[in-house]
Amino acid sequence: MRLFFLLIVVFSTLLQAYDIDQMLDLYRKDSDLSKKTKNESLGHLTIYTRDDLERMQAHNLGELLNSLRSFRYNENMLGMSDVLHTDPSLYSSDTVKIFINNHEITSAYAGSGLFLYGNIDLGFVDHVEIYEGSTSTAVNSEPAIITIKLYSKDPVRESGGHLQAYGGSRGTDHENVSYAAASKDFKYYLYASRSDIRRTHYTHENHDISRDYKQKHALMTLDYKNIKVGAEYIDHKADPFLSLSMFATPKDGDMSYKLKRVSSTMSFLDDDSLKLSLSFIRMNEHLNFNMDRTLWTTNNLDVMFLPQDSFVVDSVDDVYSAKVEKKILYKANTFLLGADYIKKSLHDVKSYENGLLDTEPTFVDNSIFGLYMQDDFAIAENQIITASLKRNQYYSKTNRAQRNFHTLQTRLGYIATSKKSTFKAFVSSMEIPTEQYALAFAKTNEIELLRIVDVSAEYARHINTATLGFCLEYLQNQNSKILIEQKDIPKYYDNYSASIKYDYDFDPFNSLKSMLFYNRFHNPVNITQESVTGGFVRLLNTYEKFDIYNEVDYYKEYSSEINGYMYNAGVRYRATPSLIFSLKGVNIFNSAATSRYSYIKMNGFTPEQKSLYMSPIDSTFSVGMEYSF
């Protein structure tokens, strides 16, 4: 007790060295809301705090996804966010789950909302948590190997209005406005934004390849006593990038997504140990692709002589979910018992290929009933063993394969923390159904479940103001969905990952973060073992009223010509507490690693496979301002 008071006195005395503005800023940094939401037992965690987001001037989520161990920001052939993009697969990130305020964003067709939210504007976001590796079965409705959680700004802390605008290269512009208010029982936060994002255009065979997009986004959170309600609207219109063109020769086309989402969480009992979450997501999709030839054309005569192809689809993608969870404390155990129900429905599908109506379009009507339990058992003051189990029962009425079946997730972990170090280790086994877009390419109804075994360990040592960390992960995939499209490839493939990180705080306002990683993985397309190295160094500095940001990201694939480094820099000038001016450059030297997109080039009557290389991160400079009122 004496030591406690002595420490308080020492702490207080030391802080007298700071003026009141610095003290308020230190308080703001130290009381970041991520400290209340993060959960170390969920996996290997990277946090971007409010302070990080502001000083990095992070405009879009994609900017945060380039300095992680197991993936980088990437896009598929439609220009959609697809961080696990594997050419020529259409979409590879269904095991990457994304949440807003603990509500999962998913879709009936793709299994993840990442394709729409992977590069969402961050004006409404307070902080971001990214869990790499398997997470607790209590978090995701279906298994995930990466979980991204966004938390919107807290109405109590935001109280008042805020305007932000920036303009940048190629005519890009973005504006957002927000307002928050709070009384004793009633709190709300309103946010609206408009983005007109102009991307780098490429030309191939005299065809313009564009992934420009326009987005309108509105979000509302409302808290009344023990009830939290959220509502969101996104109107996203985009150019189709490569669309589904076999020759990488897209012609006029467009894509649009209109998303409406409502969600609520109610907590009951004095200790809020009983929670009920409800959510509804509706996504109206419109795809209009025109191209010389669609990817799936296999007949050589068709390839040579058919006139231009077109593919137009309109559909409605609904997801209903309900989840009830009870936390029980018993001796050294913290039990979580829960049940969830998800209904995924893709309906009202109107699909035209070359103007002809598809009389049997893909539809989905899946119901998933899940039961889960987790026990965090404290074996000592700073050590826990976490064990979780989930069983999902699927009732499928889709016209594709996979009928009624069940999946199982199991996970075991050990976490030890002390003032000087943290150690985490997890072993998990997950069964995952193949998503509907992949089933649409299936040549057989005998599709087996994808199984993933994930073993990982992380150790971090805190030495004064520095942190040195290591992480190892082994991930085995069985029955990858890529098997649907290919034959005669191994049933299993293995991935290995190792990383080392070093963080150093020069003082509370100046810090360095860095990481190096090495990944070795099996490429199911080329049936080869491939290696990737990468890393980043990030410096965040404050000098008087200036916040300065510098970051270098490096990425290299050894079996291809994909490699490069990306240099980002930014300066924020806090003219007054209410007025901020900013200048930022992303991929300043236009030297970031590219992504590969395969296409076919006809050599007489012989198709030859070629590749286009384009960076998912454009070289962009922007100037912005923020005003609070």
Next chain:
Amino acid sequence: MKTVTLLLIMFFFSNLGASDIEWESLILEKMLTSMSSRNKVLIYTKSIKMKKIVEYLTDARVRVTKNCKRADFVLLEEDEKELCNKPEIVFNYRIYLHNQNAVGVFFWQKGRPTIRFSLKRLEQFNLQVRGELSKFVSSNQ
């Protein structure tokens, strides 16, 4: 000296870290001592959260009293009916706006912790904010 202090602070952060309540008590202490030059500042509160914050106060001049009438300042977390007519420090801007005894407020606004003092109400209680916190005195409210 400042470098040494910074290193010491960083050592402290790395080994203990500062909780919200520690910061809140330090900043509250700054507010209280900036308004009084007396050797003893008596504060009174009924709020459970405020009582916890008060436990972390380290300035020997600031003491807690159980008698509202003896207090120099009252700390209010929410709307509470106080009859002792003392200057109040509140932690909610809405209460600050409506409570005519609220001379100072410590609250979050636009994502940042903020301090504000009301010149009119300070004068009403014959108080003055000295030192670096005087820049937070506002004549508008």
